[in-house]
Amino acid sequence: MSEDESELKKHGYSLGSTLGEGSYAKVKAAFSEKLQKRVAIKIINRKRAPKDFREKFLPRELKILASIKNVNCIQMYEIIELNNKIFIVMEHAGHGDLLEYIKLRGAIPEDRSKILFRQIVEGVDYLHKHHMAHR
Numbered sequence: 001m002s003e004d005e006s007e008l009k010k011h012g013y014s015l016g017s018t019l020g021e022g023s024y025a026k027v028k029a030a031f032s033e034k035l036q037k038r039v040a041i042k043i044i045n046r047k048r049a050p051k052d053f054r055e056k057f058l059p060r061e062l063k064i065l066a067s068i069k070n071v072n073c074i075q076m077y078e079i080i081e082l083n084n085k086i087f088i089v090m091e092h093a094g095h096g097d098l099l100e101y102i103k104l105r106g107a108i109p110e111d112r113s114k115i116l117f118r119q120i121v122e123g124v125d126y127l128h129k130h131h132m133a134h135r
Contacts, residue, residue: 004043007082013041013089019096024048029092032077039077042088058086064132065090072123 005015008030016029016038025044032039046054065076065088080087095101098116102108108116127134 003083004085004087008041008080008087011078011080013039015041024050024053030089032089035077038092038094040090040092042090044086044088046084046086062086062088067130068127068132070123070126072119073126 001009008015012033014031014033016031018026018028019040020027025042027040027042030039030041031037044058049058062079066079068074068076074093075091076088077091078089080089095104098120124134
């Protein structure tokens with residue numbers, strides 16, 4: 001068991017497979033004992049992250065994630081800071097992003113597409129009304 005895994009275990013999280021990876025961050029699936037469900041944990045390594053990201057972009061991202069409260073946006077549950085790493089615990093999107101969903105299942109029928117489109121528009125509208133932009 002890695003140091004990250006044992007530290008997160010103390011906070012009630014069991015790490016699973018890697019969902020995505022970047023140059024200084026990784027997203028892993030996990031199980032939350034507290035919430036009794038699967039979550040995603042974004043692990044940001046401060047040592048690998050550039051100074052401008054650590055000082056400007058990361059604080060802004062954390063502030064924004066903590067403020068989002070909308071059913072059509074991924075919910076952030078907790079931020080844990082340990083050993084020069086930040087662990088952002090958030091809602092797990094079971095099918096990944098929309099592109100992965102389409103790749104996995106093929107074309108989406110029109111009736112289902114209408115529902116998904118409405119959810120996307122409502123989520124983006126919420127962000128815009130709160131002066132946030134989704135990239």
